[in-house]
Amino acid sequence: MTPILHVDMDAFYASVALRERPDLRDLPVAVGGAHRGVVLAASYPARAHGVRSAMPMSRARRLCPQLVVLAPDFELIGSVSRAVHECFRRITPLVEVLSADEAFLDVGGAGRRLGPPEVVAELVRATVHDEQGITCSVGVAATVSVAKLASRLAKPDGVVVVAPEDVPRMLHPLDVGLLYGVGDKTRARLQRLGLRTVGDVARTPRAALHELVGARQADHLLALAWGTDRGELVVGRAPGFGGGEPDSSMGAQHTFGRDVADRDGVLRELLRLTTSVTGRMRGRDLVGRTVAITVRSTDFTTVSRSRTLAEPTDVTREVYETAVALFDALGPQRRAVRLVGVRVEGLGPRGAVHHQHVLGERERGWSEADRAVDRATRRFGGAAVRPASLL
DNA sequence: TCTGGGGTCCTAGGACCC
DNA sequence: TCTGGGGTCCTAGGACCC
Incomplete structure (x- = not known):
């Protein structure tokens, strides 16, 4: 049995934000959307007022009227996340990344070099703190789920070791x-x-x-x-956070600032979302066969519809037209729309696709148009090229 | 101004095939 | 012609995680 560390940043998004705003350190702070949003992370002073992540921001403000609300800086969060993952990999190559702020470390091999697991745990914490200026908590156990529970018990800014006989x-x-x-x-x-x-x-x-x-x-x-779940790590994992298998689906969704009652307004958003999704797919050379939409109404009822195409695609136009057909098949909307989403499922590498038929003139044209847009976007930024209906 | 956005996995029924 | 039994694909919804 080899010891596993579960490392979890404390109030990650909030800690990253407070690094830039040390003047707010002792105040209740929440990171998240100010409008129709939820709390992504709450600082410990905010938690003392009952503010929790995933809570509607409006409720958080009621619980804590003096709450300081900051917008998440995803670029900064991403760069701190990558740096933290790098810290882990310097300690052991056996790292399974779970998310931006969590990972398992197998320190069985590192033990010989660095000492017993609790010593390695403190080394991880000290390294992250010194290099990134944020704290984390570590759980140590023989299996991943017990290690994860232990890190929770260790919060904030601590270590908990659970020996097998104590499980x-x-x-x-x-x-x-x-x-x-x-x-x-x-x-x-x-x-x-x-x-x-x-x-x-x-x-x-x-x-x-x-x-x-x-x-x-x-x-x-x-x-x-x-406590008899797995004790082996899947090194890599979590696409976008450190390698691993490609995503099996990619999507985007948006909650409107105000619910939208007209079809054109919904379709404009569907086009914007589709453009973003297929752009990301092409950026990673992925194509997908199933197009799914999600529509949430004012009353929060949510429906999803999907359609599987004959051939996988990454063509914006094809995904968009399918999404529109799925939306129209719902019939006239009886209630205003609160949220729409588009997702492409069944993704696979573009190179692996053998075309059953020769790509038609039309499809080839749209595919090349997409790629021209991608090149322009890379050179001039996302605002440079967009569909006419979004201007 | 109640309830974000990115995902994954499971279930269950029907179609379809052998 | 009293009706099996898998396996796979597709679709819709739901639960969950960070």
């Missing part, structure tokens, strides 16, 4: 909602049946749990509840 004692009193994969809905379902703690789940017969949440989820929960 049940440490896990079983915890709320089931802390298990990876148990969100609000599953937690409520389990609670209705009297399963409140991890220990309650651990002691439930497999067959009974199968009935409750399905076979797959049941096996998953039992493994987590006993």
